[in-house]
Amino acid sequence: MTLGESIPSVARIGQGRLSRRVWPAGAVNGENGDVVMGGVSLTKIAAKFGTPTLVIDEADFRARCRHYRRRIPEMEIFYAAKASLTGPVASWCEREGLSLAVWSAGELALARSVDFPGERVTFHAGANTAEDLKAAIEYGAGRIALESFDEIEQVATIAPYGQPVLLRVGTGSDAHVVTEAAGRVLARRGLRLIGLHCHLGSQVLRVAVYEEAVRRMLGLLARIRDRHGVVLGLLNLGGGHAVPYRAHDPEFDLGGFGGRMRAALGYECERHRLPRPQVAIEPGRALIARAGVTLYRVLGVRESAGGRTFVTVDGGTGGNARLRTARLIGRHAGPVLREVTVVGRNAGVDDVPVEVALPLDVRAGDLMAMACTGGCGLSFISVHNGQAGIAAR
Numbered sequence: 001m002t003l004g005e006s007i008p009s010v011a012r013i014g015q016g017r018l019s020r021r022v023w024p025a026g027a028v029n030g031e032n033g034d035v036v037m038g039g040v041s042l043t044k045i046a047a048k049f050g051t052p053t054l055v056i057d058e059a060d061f062r063a064r065c066r067h068y069r070r071r072i073p074e075m076e077i078f079y080a081a082k083a084s085l086t087g088p089v090a091s092w093c094e095r096e097g098l099s100l101a102v103w104s105a106g107e108l109a110l111a112r113s114v115d116f117p118g119e120r121v122t123f124h125a126g127a128n129t130a131e132d133l134k135a136a137i138e139y140g141a142g143r144i145a146l147e148s149f150d151e152i153e154q155v156a157t158i159a160p161y162g163q164p165v166l167l168r169v170g171t172g173s174d175a176h177v178v179t180e181a182a183g184r185v186l187a188r189r190g191l192r193l194i195g196l197h198c199h200l201g202s203q204v205l206r207v208a209v210y211e212e213a214v215r216r217m218l219g220l221l222a223r224i225r226d227r228h229g230v231v232l233g234l235l236n237l238g239g240g241h242a243v244p245y246r247a248h249d250p251e252f253d254l255g256g257f258g259g260r261m262r263a264a265l266g267y268e269c270e271r272h273r274l275p276r277p278q279v280a281i282e283p284g285r286a287l288i289a290r291a292g293v294t295l296y297r298v299l300g301v302r303e304s305a306g307g308r309t310f311v312t313v314d315g316g317t318g319g320n321a322r323l324r325t326a327r328l329i330g331r332h333a334g335p336v337l338r339e340v341t342v343v344g345r346n347a348g349v350d351d352v353p354v355e356v357a358l359p360l361d362v363r364a365g366d367l368m369a370m371a372c373t374g375g376c377g378l379s380f381i382s383v384h385n386g387q388a389g390i391a392a393r
């Protein structure tokens with residue numbers, strides 16, 4: 001930990017060393033204020049590809065996949081594609097032994113582009129068209145997660161025989177409704193109910209939230225057994241593991257999670273006299289957020305009447321973190337930092353004003369690198385007002 005991380009106010013002086021907590025493992029300071037990532041200069045990447053550009057550090061992503069597998073070897077780990085998916089990312093998941101959770105036929109097509117094995121894919125049916133659902137079945141998705149009676153009906157109608165499905169429920173779901181949904185799935189020859197799924201939200205820091213989910217989900221598994229006489233063998237606890245967006249932000253305790261999940265499962269299974277289900281999780285940002293750095297060009301700097309400084313950049317700032325870490329690159333910036341609000345070009349529904357500390361002398365034309373943007377930035381892209389850029393490349 002640097003001095004700036006342990007005493008946040010000191011971080012206001014100088015851009016300094018790159019904190020490992022938010023920058024990719026392979027990022028280091030280069031010459032003349034540059035940052036080098038995986039051996040490649042970010043200034044050169046911006047010169048070659050223009051801005052905005054999202055740079056993903058393969059080694060960082062893959063190391064995090066391995067870390068998850070080592071820490072919780074008994075769980076099946078699905079990378080949540082909605083955090084950000086490209087063909088290479090899908091292939092890194094495949095090679096690191098991760099499974100893949102996808103939300104659309106488009107994400108499925110990326111999986112297909114690298115021959116991702118269908119049996120390791122969970123397709124989330126929510127908000128999909130009949131074509132997307134067909135694509136999932138044709139792909140041989142190992143599981144389809146269903147979250148409404150309509151989806152049960154739609155998939156049952158097109159699935160030829162015994163498509164494995166999960167019921168996605170809220171931890172607060174009415175047990176009556178869940179057992180009724182289970183009954184409807186069990187009644188359809190096209191479907192085979194294999195387990196339950198829940199997702200507890202984003203930036204979840206407390207392991208206790210997952211312990212509580214285990215308690216409730218095991219209760220639901222027991223209700224389904226009592227009502228229908230079937231014991232479901234799979235529990236998917238979704239994603240949501242918190243990641244630090246600033247160097248001093250707290251982080252999800254993965255080791256603690258593993259230990260406490262084992263204990264909670266043991267206890268709840270004994271209480272309900274159920275065999276221990278196979279547990280799966282679906283982290284997205286926890287695997288990819290820190291591997292990604294977005295390069296922007298500063299378009300302008302202005303002071304508001306209220307004393308805030310706004311820095312406009314040439315890309316969108318979609319995503320779900322409002323406090324982030326950024327730095328100017330490619331020149332020696334002044335040593336004193338101040339909090340500014342970065343606003344993107346999509347000044348509409350999906351741009352989030354982002355608070356970062358930047359040198360006092362930030363100015364139009366500066367190149368800015370924003371850390372921890374591997375998650376959600378890419379998947380939230382939209383092109384407003386006829387802007388060229390991303391759409392044309």
Ligand SMILES: Cc1ncc(COP(=O)(O)O)c(C=O)c1O
Nearest residue numbers: 080199239240241282283284285
């Ligand atoms: C069902 C489900 N699983 C996994 C995720 C991934 O969440 P995160 O990136 O916070 O881990 C999401 C995100 O919204 C989700 O809805």
